[in-house]
Amino acid sequence: MQTFIENMPKAELHVHLEGTLEPELSFALARKNNVELGYATPEELVAAYDFYDLPSFLTIYYGAMKVLQDEADFYQLTWNYLSKAYSQNTVYAELFFDPQAHTSRGVDFGVVIRGIRAAQEDAESKLGVKSQLIMCFLRDMSAESAMEHLLMAEPYRAWLVGVGLDSDEKNNPPVKFAAVFKKAREMGLKLTMHCDVNQQNTLLHIGQCLDDIEVDRIDHGVNSLESDALCDAIKARGLGLTVCPVSNRFVVQSLTSAEIRRMLDKGMLATINSDDPAYFRAYLNENLVELQREGNFSNEEIATLVGNAFRVAWLPAQEKNTYL
Ligand code: ADE
Numbered sequence: 001m002q003t004f005i006e007n008m009p010k011a012e013l014h015v016h017l018e019g020t021l022e023p024e025l026s027f028a029l030a031r032k033n034n035v036e037l038g039y040a041t042p043e044e045l046v047a048a049y050d051f052y053d054l055p056s057f058l059t060i061y062y063g064a065m066k067v068l069q070d071e072a073d074f075y076q077l078t079w080n081y082l083s084k085a086y087s088q089n090t091v092y093a094e095l096f097f098d099p100q101a102h103t104s105r106g107v108d109f110g111v112v113i114r115g116i117r118a119a120q121e122d123a124e125s126k127l128g129v130k131s132q133l134i135m136c137f138l139r140d141m142s143a144e145s146a147m148e149h150l151l152m153a154e155p156y157r158a159w160l161v162g163v164g165l166d167s168d169e170k171n172n173p174p175v176k177f178a179a180v181f182k183k184a185r186e187m188g189l190k191l192t193m194h195c196d197v198n199q200q201n202t203l204l205h206i207g208q209c210l211d212d213i214e215v216d217r218i219d220h221g222v223n224s225l226e227s228d229a230l231c232d233a234i235k236a237r238g239l240g241l242t243v244c245p246v247s248n249r250f251v252v253q254s255l256t257s258a259e260i261r262r263m264l265d266k267g268m269l270a271t272i273n274s275d276d277p278a279y280f281r282a283y284l285n286e287n288l289v290e291l292q293r294e295g296n297f298s299n300e301e302i303a304t305l306v307g308n309a310f311r312v313a314w315l316p317a318q319e320k321n322t323y324l
């Protein structure tokens with residue numbers, strides 16, 4: 001089964017580029033940029049990864065970003081992830097990035113997106129790994145800041161496929177960003193939002209994603225299973241759910257294999273993703289292998305989950321069909 005998974009051409013739709021920052025790259029960039037990390041070795045840094053919920057993870061995730069300073073750093077981060085994707089037979093990826101986490105440290109928006117874009121172009125021409133970029137807004141920052149960043153992105157519109165919403169969900173509902181997402185839709189961008197596992201008011205947030213924002217996809221969305229009405233709406237609209245098994249384990253102590261099987265049984269378009277693989281120590285193959293073991297999924301079920309990622313990818317139908 002492991003070989004079956006490793007050999008399949010795969011797509012990943014939920015991976016935060018900043019969440020692919022491996023400890024070894026952190027150390028190399030810290031040395032280059034004269035940044036003090038506070039740990040003697042990459043192993044010591046990994047040993048300090050102590051997260052058990054979303055806020056405890058986010059503190060470590062944002063803190064580590066201080067090593068990312070110039071265009072070459074964002075290039076290296078993106079190139080390393082896409083090379084890893086290549087090594088795992090991940091042939092297509094939709095990449096999240098968090099510009100506000102960089103502009104708030106004084107790093108120019110253009111520096112971030114130009115570095116990422118150059119690596120995407122090189123990965124496509126040299127490795128054959130195609131990718132598209134999704135700009136995320138940090139939901140614990142203001143709607144005004146999100147709108148400012150959407151305007152900053154206008155000159156780079158052609159480099160984006162969509163926008164997303166991430167960071168701390170508590171007291172930051174989808175409707176807080178209704179005007180920003182409306183403008184993004186008018187710019188022709190696709191829309192997605194995180195509804196992380198077991199967050200406060202999660203069913204309300206999923207409902208707002210569907211009815212107020214009219215998203216094109218939902219990131220995570222596992223708790224939708226608690227409501228038949230939400231499941232029916234997600235299914236009727238053909239919305240993909242980007243589920244992240246190893247990421248979920250840090251919050252609910254399970255890979256949510258039972259929930260993923262229920263989604264498949266209901267005909268919902270669940271996909272499997274790595275979220276923040278450098279932190280959770282699992283890229284796409286490891287997520288699929290561990291999930292298969294926990295849920296005893298058949299080859300056919302794994303093929304459906306992998307196929308779903310191509311089905312709900314933001315690619316033209318003709319291009320998707322070449323993978324299906
Ligand atoms: N930012 C990076 N990973 C995230 C996640 N899983 N949920 C919310 N925000 C994030």
Ligand code: ZN
Binds near residue numbers: 014166194219275
């Ligand atoms: Zn995420």
